[in-house]
Amino acid sequence: MAKGNGKQHSAEASKDELLQYYRDMLLIRRFEERAGQLYGMGLIGGFCHLYIGQEAVVVGMQAALKDGDQVITAYRDHGHMLAAGMTANGVMAELTGRSGGYSRGKGGSMHMFSIEKAFYGGHGIVGAQVSLGTGLAFANKYRKDGKVCLTYFGDGAANQGQVYESFNMAALWKLPVVYIVENNQYAMGTAIQRSSSETHLHKRGISFNIPGEEVDGMDVVAVREAGRRAVERARAGEGPMLLEMKTYRYRGHSMSDPAKYRTKEEVDDMKAKHDPIEHVKKLITDAGHATEDDLKAIDREIRAIVSESATFAQESPDPDPSELMTDIYIEA
Amino acid sequence: MTQILMPALSPTMEEGNLTKWLVKVGDTIEPGQVIAEIETDKATMEVEAVDEGTVTELLVAEGAQGVKVNTPIAVLSGEGEQPSPLPRGEGAAQRAAGEGRSDVRMTESARPADRPSPPTPSPQGRGGLIPQSDPEIPANTQMIKVTVRDALRDAMAEEMRRDDRVFVMGEEVAEYQGAYKVTRELLQEFGAQRVVDTPITEHGFAGLGVGAAMAGLKPIVEFMTWNFAMQAIDQIINSAAKTLYMSGGQIKSSIVFRGPNGAASRVAAQHSQDYSSWYSHVPGLIVVAPYDAADAKGLLKAAIRNPNPVVFLEHEMLYGQEFEIPDVKDWIVPIGKAKVRRQGVDVTITAHSRMVGLALKAADELSKQGIEAEIIDLRTLRPLDTDTILESVRKTNRIVTVEEGWGQSGVGAEICARVTAEAFDYLDAPPTRVHQVDAPLAYAANLEALALPSVEKIVDAVKAVTYR
Numbered sequence: 001m002a003k004g005n006g007k008q009h010s011a012e013a014s015k016d017e018l019l020q021y022y023r024d025m026l027l028i029r030r031f032e033e034r035a036g037q038l039y040g041m042g043l044i045g046g047f048c049h050l051y052i053g054q055e056a057v058v059v060g061m062q063a064a065l066k067d068g069d070q071v072i073t074a075y076r077d078h079g080h081m082l083a084a085g086m087t088a089n090g091v092m093a094e095l096t097g098r099s100g101g102y103s104r105g106k107g108g109s110m111h112m113f114s115i116e117k118a119f120y121g122g123h124g125i126v127g128a129q130v131s132l133g134t135g136l137a138f139a140n141k142y143r144k145d146g147k148v149c150l151t152y153f154g155d156g157a158a159n160q161g162q163v164y165e166s167f168n169m170a171a172l173w174k175l176p177v178v179y180i181v182e183n184n185q186y187a188m189g190t191a192i193q194r195s196s197s198e199t200h201l202h203k204r205g206i207s208f209n210i211p212g213e214e215v216d217g218m219d220v221v222a223v224r225e226a227g228r229r230a231v232e233r234a235r236a237g238e239g240p241m242l243l244e245m246k247t248y249r250y251r252g253h254s255m256s257d258p259a260k261y262r263t264k265e266e267v268d269d270m271k272a273k274h275d276p277i278e279h280v281k282k283l284i285t286d287a288g289h290a291t292e293d294d295l296k297a298i299d300r301e302i303r304a305i306v307s308e309s310a311t312f313a314q315e316s317p318d319p320d321p322s323e324l325m326t327d328i329y330i331e332a
Numbered sequence: 333m334t335q336i337l338m339p340a341l342s343p344t345m346e347e348g349n350l351t352k353w354l355v356k357v358g359d360t361i362e363p364g365q366v367i368a369e370i371e372t373d374k375a376t377m378e379v380e381a382v383d384e385g386t387v388t389e390l391l392v393a394e395g396a397q398g399v400k401v402n403t404p405i406a407v408l409s410g411e412g413e414q415p416s417p418l419p420r421g422e423g424a425a426q427r428a429a430g431e432g433r434s435d436v437r438m439t440e441s442a443r444p445a446d447r448p449s450p451p452t453p454s455p456q457g458r459g460g461l462i463p464q465s466d467p468e469i470p471a472n473t474q475m476i477k478v479t480v481r482d483a484l485r486d487a488m489a490e491e492m493r494r495d496d497r498v499f500v501m502g503e504e505v506a507e508y509q510g511a512y513k514v515t516r517e518l519l520q521e522f523g524a525q526r527v528v529d530t531p532i533t534e535h536g537f538a539g540l541g542v543g544a545a546m547a548g549l550k551p552i553v554e555f556m557t558w559n560f561a562m563q564a565i566d567q568i569i570n571s572a573a574k575t576l577y578m579s580g581g582q583i584k585s586s587i588v589f590r591g592p593n594g595a596a597s598r599v600a601a602q603h604s605q606d607y608s609s610w611y612s613h614v615p616g617l618i619v620v621a622p623y624d625a626a627d628a629k630g631l632l633k634a635a636i637r638n639p640n641p642v643v644f645l646e647h648e649m650l651y652g653q654e655f656e657i658p659d660v661k662d663w664i665v666p667i668g669k670a671k672v673r674r675q676g677v678d679v680t681i682t683a684h685s686r687m688v689g690l691a692l693k694a695a696d697e698l699s700k701q702g703i704e705a706e707i708i709d710l711r712t713l714r715p716l717d718t719d720t721i722l723e724s725v726r727k728t729n730r731i732v733t734v735e736e737g738w739g740q741s742g743v744g745a746e747i748c749a750r751v752t753a754e755a756f757d758y759l760d761a762p763p764t765r766v767h768q769v770d771a772p773l774a775y776a777a778n779l780e781a782l783a784l785p786s787v788e789k790i791v792d793a794v795k796a797v798t799y800r
């Protein structure tokens with residue numbers, strides 16, 4: 001498999017596609033900024049891991065999917081859910097722990113799910129979702145339903161043993177799963193070169209005969225192209241691929257991490273030169289698909305959606321106390 | 333017009349300093365732009381704008397100290413709008429009530445409810461707090477105030493100075509100074525050979541630690557929280573706990589597994605588990621769960637010197653709490669001994685870790701109502717100091733056990749079984765347990781509060797066994 005070089009694919013996206021990607025990525029960014037603000041106001045508690053900077057990965061991958069294909073990820077999950085079509089209202093209300101949230105307030109930021117959108121969470125234990133995603137793919141093959149499961153994990157998670165146990169089974173049984181490692185270069189305060197003997201994570205599948213590809217995760221079109229290749233291959237019964245998305249998180253690991261382990265210059269450089277939203281914006285304006293004013297109108301639309309979600313998330317009532325003892329077992 | 337409010341960096345932050353403005357009146361700002369730097373005692377952080385607009389006013393001067401969270405700090409004109417907390421918003425109220433949590437790496441003050449109030453002398457002399465009853469404190473010893481966090485740190489540092497076989501490993505323990513800052517400055521003193529940052533590989537590094545212990549080193553394995561040790565529980569039980577027995581006494585594993593255990597605040601089901609009963613089920617393991625700083629230090633030093641595998645359960649909500657600790661050279665607290673923290677004649681309450689604070693609070697409450705509770709801090713869960721419990725129950729004829737975890741097969745279940753078997757004739761009421769409700773822990777603030785043990789629940793249980 002040839003190495004993907006993002007930029008050369010950019011031209012292949014149509015006007016409508018680019019505008020859609022712009023809108024989807026902007027929704028994630030504005031949503032996350034607002035979530036950060038609500039956290040600062042004490043309306044969101046616990047852990048809250050923002051996805052700002054990584055938006056092109058989920059938006060590009062989602063564009064490679066068909067309806068019914070599954071997605072599973074870890075705790076940095078707000079972007080994945082919005083990209084999968086879950087509503088801003090439902091996600092924000094879960095962040096505030098209210099009854100209008102996707103888990104009716106019982107899961108919080110790290111644990112949301114939607115059967116309707118085939119989003120399987122939302123998992124807090126680093127690496128655990130990789131085996132679960134492999135199992136979703138096992139079920140797809142078992143049922144011969146033609147579905148593919150996207151299984152996301154981080155560069156830090158790439159060191160968990162169950163990732164490799166899963167790789168082996170997925171390749172052995174040619175399961176329809178695509179592994180996406182979101183290499184944002186840090187696991188909490190640990191830069192990848194301090195934790196990994198092989199830092200080119202797309203090579204981590206080699207000994208299982210899983211082909212890997214390094215992808216510019218800041219370029220939504222490059223992501224989509226790589227995603228399409230991997231998803232098609234999985235759907236055709238040829239087994240898993242491992243896509244390494246080179247990306248970056250702008251914010252700290254979670255809300256209260258001042259991120260002293262990296263320089264301000266490094267972060268500023270990423271924001272200034274590699275921002276995924278600026279990138280797609282430039283593709284749009286360079287091609288004359290839209291004017292600055294058209295894009296401003298989209299901004300306003302997105303802002304309205306996000307504001308509404310913040311209001312909804314504060315007005316939605318607390319879960320009823322009876323919720324404490326429901327959903328523990330299914331009546332049998 | 334939009335007001336920009338002073339943000340909280342963690343739910344426990346109440347105020348901070350505005351160290352720097354990066355914008356001035358008249359500047360146009362965009363969402364995501366850094367507009368100011370604020371500082372707390374823990375960290376400096378940047379404030380990013382959420383809305384766009386023009387700065388029309390800076391309400392708080394650069395350098396202002398102690399700016400309360402949610403105070404307006406600037407005014408923007410423009411199309412953005414910042415929501416103010418709606419009236420029913422739980423945020424400010426909740427913070428004021430101290431229901432804070434710390435995020436990984438920021439620290440926190442504990443819930444005020446945990447803090448024992450000063451001892452209330454009982455008028456009848458039927459009960460009261462025992463300020464320091466440890467026989468091991470020499471007379472005229474000076475007491476110093478230390479947080480549980482620093483007590484744990486000092487214990488490790490002292491033992492590492494004393495024995496060069498002792499080393500510490502785990503995620504973020506070295507360069508990051510510990511996810512909860514418990515290993516602060518150990519890297520600087522002992523270097524990277526003895527303070528080892530691991531990849532996120534719990535099963536692997538726990539097993540590696542046991543192997544190193546088999547070879548005669550003395551590892552301290554930190555789990556960022558005990559929730560993540562479930563990845564490694566096979567090595568803790570199958571390798572560390574059983575190998576001495578399986579090898580006919582040849583292979584020893586002197587190793588400490590430590591980290592925060594139990595619920596923090598609103599981190600939901602996968603991050604909020606109490607493993608007390610899980611590990612105390614296992615022969616071959618020693619299980620320790622201290623409450624205050626003196627026990628945290630003395631027991632951790634004892635654990636490091638112990639030739640057996642020790643599971644050392646700390647509590648995130650206690651890390652930031654200050655306690656008095658005796659200023660003696662080599663402060664060691666023996667493993668396997670419970671501590672009577674308060675004397676009373678009407679009921680025995682057993683508790684460990686954070687629950688001790690709740691039990692002490694409940695005892696104050698009860699004392700006002702004429703019920704004197706004897707509080708036993710278990711400190712070590714395996715071996716369990718049954719004698720101290722029985723001695724107390726023979727005096728009070730009643731027992732309430734308190735634990736943060738679930739009831740079934742819990743620590744309280746074990747204690748109640750032992751008391752029933754060995755002091756049956758002394759009991760005037762059925763042994764009673766206070767524990768978490770039988771459900772995974774919810775994220776929502778109201779459900780979380782309903783699920784966990786509280787001072788109120790302890791008071792109610794005591795009233796039930798004293799028939800009040």
Ligand SMILES: Cc1ncc(C[n+]2csc(CCOP(=O)(O)OP(=O)(O)O)c2C)c(N)n1
Pocket residue numbers: 076124125126127153154155156157158184186187188253503532534556560563
């Ligand atoms: C098994 C386990 N160990 C440790 C943690 C604590 N933890 C949460 S996130 C994290 C870092 C993960 O980094 P990475 O996989 O790169 O994902 P990112 O946060 O960058 O998205 C750690 C150590 C955990 N949740 N689960």
Ligand SMILES: [Mg+2]
Pocket residue numbers: 154155156182183184185186187188
């Ligand atoms: Mg990462």
